[in-house]
Amino acid sequence: MFTKILVAYDGSELAKKALQMAIQFSKKNPNLQIDVIHVYQIPTIAIADGIYTPSAKQALQYYENAEKVLEEAKKIAEEQSVNINAVLKEGIFAKNIVDYADEAGCDVILIGSRGLSGLKEMFLGSVSHNVVQKANVPVLIVKLKI
Template sequence: MLFSKVLVPYDGSPQSKKALETAKELIQLNPNAKLEVLHVYDYMRMYMADSMLTVPSSVNMEQFELAEQMTEDARKLVATVSNETHVEMRQGSPAKTILDYAKEVKCDFIVIGCRGLGAIGEMVLGSVSHNVVQHARVPVLVVK
C-alpha cells in the first residue's frame, strides 16, 4: 500500500534521523507522496505540590532557539528529497502535538523513532513513540 502523506516527528536524536531516512525511502515509492516533518518542543515547568513554577524566560528562550536549530537541521536533511516536503515546528506536549498535527494535515502514515527504553523505562518515564502508537488513527512504523 502506498501512502500519500507521511509524518515524521523529528527531535534530532539518532533514532529520529533513522526514522526520517526510512520515510524518505518510503515516499520514493510514490512520486505524489508528501513528507511532513514535525519538531515538537515544550517549555520546562517545575511542579511543587499543587503549584506550577515557571522557568526563567532565558531558559525558555534557549529552548526555543534549540527548537529552531533542530527544525533547520530537519530542513537540511530533506533538502534533497524530490517529493514535496514540509517542515514544521510546534510547541506542546510531544505525543499529543504529534497526534493533533497528524490529524490536522491528514497524514495517512507516521514513521517515528524509538528511544528503546524498554518496558521498565516506558512504565517509569513514559514514551512518546509508545503513546503515538497507542493513540494514532493511522498506521505507525516505529524505527529502532
Template sequence: MLYSKIVVAYDGSEISDKALDSAIKMAKLNHFAKLEIIHVINIPAFVMGEMVITPPVKDEIELFDYSEQVVGKIKTQIQDLSNTNIEIRQGSPAKTILSFAEEKAADLIIIGSRGLNSFGEFVLGSVSHNVVQHAKIPVLVIK
C-alpha cells in the same frame, strides 16, 4: 502500500535521523507523497484545579534556539525533496504529534523508538508508545 501523506516526528536525536531517513526513502518511492515533519517543544505545565501553571523555564530561549538548529538539520536532509512541510509546535509531544497527523490527514506516522526530551535527555519510548497506543492510522516505529 504507498503512503501519500507521511508525518515524521523529529527531535534532532540520532534515532529521529533514522526515522526521517526512512520517511525520505518512502516518499521517494511515491513521487506524490508529502512529508509533514513536526518538531515539538515541550515546556512542562502543571494543572492545579482549574489553573494551568507553567513554571519558569530557565533555558526557554535555549529550547527555541535548539529548535531552529533542528529545522536547519531537517532542511539539509530533505533538500532533494520538494513536497515537504516543517512545523514547530509547542505542547505535550505525543498529543501534539497525534493532533498534527489528524490535522494534516496523514496516512502514516513515522517516529523514533526513543528521543530527546526538552532538556536534551533521552526519553525511553514514552512518546512513541503513546503515539502507537492512540493513533488512528498506522505508525512505523524506527529503532
C-alpha cells in the same frame, strides 16, 4: 500506498533514520508528501506550593534550539533533493504529534523508538508508545539494528 507521511523528529539518530526512511519512500513515490514535526516543551517544575517556569530568555532559548533541530531535518531532506513541510509545535509531545497527524490528514506516522523496555517503560512511558496508543493512523516505529 501512502500519500502523506508524518515524521516525528527530535534530532536523535532514530529520528534521522525515520526521516531517511520517509525520504526513501518518497523516491519511490514522487507524489508522496512528507511532513516533519518537531515538538519542544518548555519545562514547568512544581516545587512544594509553587511552580517554576523559565524566564523569557530561557524560553526563547528553548524555541531557538527547537528551530535548529527542525532546520537540521530540512537540511537532510534538501541534501537528497526532497521537499518537506516542516512544522514546529510547543507542548506535550505525543498529543501534538497525534493531533497534527489528524489535522493534516497524514496516512502514517514514522517515529523513532527510544528503546525503553520492561519496567522502565511501564513507569516512564515513552513518546512512541503514547503515539501508538492514541494515533488514528498506522504508526511505524523505527529502531536501530541490534
